[in-house]
Amino acid sequence: MICFRYLLGMVVLLLATSGPGPFAAEVVPFDGAIIERTTATVSGEGYDIKIGEQQFSLMQIENMPAFQTKIKTHWGAEGTFVGVNFIDLLRRAGIDTFTRVFARASNDYKVTISSDDAGIDQALLAYRIDDTILALNDKGPYWLIWPEQAEGLLTGEDSGTKWVWSVVEIRKVR
Numbered sequence: 001m002i003c004f005r006y007l008l009g010m011v012v013l014l015l016a017t018s019g020p021g022p023f024a025a026e027v028v029p030f031d032g033a034i035i036e037r038t039t040a041t042v043s044g045e046g047y048d049i050k051i052g053e054q055q056f057s058l059m060q061i062e063n064m065p066a067f068q069t070k071i072k073t074h075w076g077a078e079g080t081f082v083g084v085n086f087i088d089l090l091r092r093a094g095i096d097t098f099t100r101v102f103a104r105a106s107n108d109y110k111v112t113i114s115s116d117d118a119g120i121d122q123a124l125l126a127y128r129i130d131d132t133i134l135a136l137n138d139k140g141p142y143w144l145i146w147p148e149q150a151e152g153l154l155t156g157e158d159s160g161t162k163w164v165w166s167v168v169e170i171r172k173v174r
Helices: 002-018 058-062 086-092 147-155
Strands: 049-051 054-056 067-072 078-085 100-105 110-114 124-129 143-145 167-172
Touching: 049 086, 058 124, 067 147, 078 086, 078 143, 086 124
Parallel strands: 049 167
Antiparallel strands: 049 054, 067 078, 078 124, 100 110, 100 167, 124 143
16 A cells, blocks of 8 residues: 555656746737836837838837736746737738748847747737836837747757847748
8 A cells, every 4th residue: 555655656746847838928919907008208219110011110019919927937037928929920021921920139139030939929029028118228119929939948949040039120031
């Protein structure tokens, strides 16, 4: 009887500590209070983003359906990120289908994103963290985040090369 309990305890411990492996951060519709909308102090230069052939202001992006996810990054950012679904945003800009898109940051960091990249359906173009607009001098105004890869980012299983902060342009390559 003692041996059975010991084995059962070991199995439970093994299952509890091994888990299913890296997990994705949950992405849900934004449920926060209505946030004070963008004012003149945070609109205009620096807060616009070019997507395809269109220019979007922060105010226009804030007026799209928002989603939230709670994540921690190895870059020191942690909290509830609020943003728009990346695929929905591309569609809003007239990019209904694509094989690859190109994202460029204000520091000229560039990355190519494929339509079949893991987690693309849950990727967000975030513009707030913990109800604060992402500042231009702190990874803002927009940060392309990949909640499905969040755990792998912290464990080192994902390099995070497709996490782009200070995004200023997204365009279709193919």
